[in-house]
Amino acid sequence: MPGSVSEGHWDLAGRGSLDQARHLDRLREAIRQKLPVVVAETPLIDGQTQKVRVPVKVLELPRFRPRLPSQPEGGVGQGPGQPGDIIARVPRGGPGSGSGDRQPGDQPGEHEIEVELDIQTAIAMVFEDLQLPNLQDREVADLVRPRRVWNSRRRHGTLPTLARRATLKEALARSLAQGMPLTFMPDDLRFRAAREEPEPVTQAAIYLLRDISGSMGGERKYLSRVLTFWIVTWLRQQYQTVAVEFWVHDVGAQKTDETQFFALSEGGGTLAAPAYQAIYQYMQVHHPAGQWNTFVFHFTDGDVADGPSAVEAARALCGSVRWFGLVELQPPNYFLHSPSRLSHLLAELPQPPYRHVLLTKRGDVLQAIKMLLQEEATA
Amino acid sequence: MSQVASSVKDELERFLDRLWDAAVAFGLDPVPVDFEIVPAHAIYELAAYGMPGHYSHWIYGRDYWRMKRRMDSGQGRLYEMVIDTDPAVAYLLDSNTVAAQKLVMAHVLGHADVFKNHLLLKDGPKQFHHTLAASRERFAQYAQEYGADAVEAVLDRALSIQDQVSAITPRPEPQPRPQAPSPYVDLWGAEAAPPRRRVPRYALPTPDLLGFLARESPILQPWERDILEVVRLEGLYHAPKRRVKILHEGWATYCHHHLLELMELSSGEAIEVSRVHAQVATPDPLRLNPYWFGWQFAESLVEEYGFKAARAIWMEETDAGLVRNYLDQERMRRLELYRYRWVPGEVRTPRGPLPTWDAVYEETEVEALRSALANALAAGPPEIQVVDVTPSGVLELRHTPDDSLLDPEWTQLTLEAIRDLWGGGVVLYDGNAKPYRVEPRRRG
Known part of the structure; x- marks a missing residue:
């Protein structure tokens, strides 16, 4: 009665990615609190950088845990060696590394992960957080630039610019005036047209x-x-x-x-x-x-x-x-x-x-x- | 493609029959195992949730994602995942080679032997995945009825104290019955009868913090209590498993090593098997590798006491107990164990000296090593006892003294979670440190 071997069936299918989506929501909240880090990244003005990497502490539920020792503690290892041998060496965080006096070994819960942010998203988040008021434009009266605005009608034009509602109005008015049923004549056609309007330039x-x-x-x-x-x-x-x-x-x-x-x-x-x-x-x-x-x-x-x-x-x-x-x-x-x-x-x-x-x-x-x-x- | 795959399945099925006979002849008594061959992401999912049928929570999504990122970038590999049920369920990674699958199957039979025979595990719930699946249905209903955010808020707080549970929860002593009423009570009127008080479930102090909140908290709705009960059951389910990690992996490694020697493998398969074995069971200079340490420990016990007696020892010890009772000078030398400590040092680089922590091999006495290792293995999550409830409704907790104090920042946050479940103030006494206090949340 040894059991069996089967393929392709398991529970939980897809649950991991669903719950991961929820986790990402919570991460985004955490990123909001890390905006100074986002800001201190070094993007170039020309927009070559497309992604910002934000280090975020792994999200944890709080729990009771022992205080971390102030000095890293030793442990028990396995393998050949003599007393006095150095069996491992890890960098000790120094000034400028940003990581502080990190301890060797792995301290669960202290891992940082990097979340990639689109630069546009990052910019939007930062400015949203800064809540800068929009600038009032300085009055620059003599500086205007023409801008094309599609708000005019004319009698000739290409078919794609046909203004159907205006054409129908014309045709209706003319047919009624003539006492005839609704007909469309070439004179009724109206086309949308662009006009140049002056616009102050900012x-x-x-x-x-x-x-x-x-x-x-x-x-x-x-x-x-x-x-x-x-x-x-x-x-x-x-x-x-x-x-x-x-x-x-x-x-x-x-x-x-x-x-x-x-x-x-x-x-x-x-x-x-x-x-x-x-x-x-x-x-x-x-x-x-x-x-x-x-x-x-x-x-x-x-x-x-x-x-x-x-x-x-x-x-x-x-x-x-x-x-x-x-x-x-x-x-x-x-x-x-x-x-x-x-x-x-x-x-x-x-x-x-x-x-x-x-x-x-x-x-x-x-x-x-x-x-x-x-x-x-x-x- | 599917033809190839199913021929693999048939081969593994035939192999399982022979392997089972070999295992029984070898002296194992495993619970039957259903093997399922699944893709990598399914293994990550199962490993993150720990059980099929598990309910949803973002923390498992996070674990799934981290594992997936780590494994996909080539750091480590999950060959299998095995669940303690009856019959046991083992998931095999579909990208394993056939030889690796055979090794994993032999390995899993070792786990199945521990599931069925170990003193701490044999009487545990063997259909826990059904319990979880049923609760998953209920949680989904709660989410529909009360909102996903409300369910998540309760789960966040309950999972924070999932380790602070205990199955041993004595009831309080029954109170002496009130005296029979005086026969002359009609002459001078009865004193107002004392209000009937609900009999508390717990004799205080109790280490079952989560259970206490589930049953005694004055503010929780029935569905919230249900969530707490499920999280508590899961905590109870995992607690003994934490104490036998080395025993588990060591025995499974011992079994696959010896069972595969009994099986006929082609020379190509034998090489692949040795490769996978060497990859998994290899000593680590900075921590104990449970596969290698447990396997070597089992070998040495079998050499000293014979297979039967050694297996009997194995099935009633914990990791810490094994070390405390059986680690002697001889084994320490054989397992090449040593203590080390971290010393600040520096290395010279072209850019100037780089500060480092150096792990230095120390002169090691067996007694010191034994007690240090056993203590480290015995250390579980901090035990927090419910001591009392003050008349004003403040929950009094105490950290059962061990060697260490609690991390203040995390403790404060955890107490806030407890406060939200309890509905009133919470105070925690921790050794000599000044008590942590959390005021009740102002509503409205």
């Missing part, structure tokens, strides 16, 4: 200015890249046309493209005033204030050598821009209270358009975006 120019002095490497470069992505993405959602201009500066200023913008790095000191002046002049020619909503964002560690001249240049800039944002990335500690720090100098600028954000670590990116992109109260 367009924005974003000037991204990055300090490429020697101190702006590593983490600061990373943070500026992340912020750039979110600024540009947000403004692209707000305006029909968005022009992005990349500028870098050390003691002089230079217009570059996106790749160079992030790649360039120089040694030596930094001056802000020449860059502000250069951008101001370029802007007058290419994006005059009457026609463009202009945004300037300056990424720096705040360590600039010029004093009052920077303030003067910035003040001129403020006259013709919508926002002028100063983003200070991890200013060195010794420098935080120095009177020559750029944000101290610029504090006297009118707000708006001036706004200032201090960003020191990845976890704060979300908050920084919010402060940077908030519509000013007076607008």
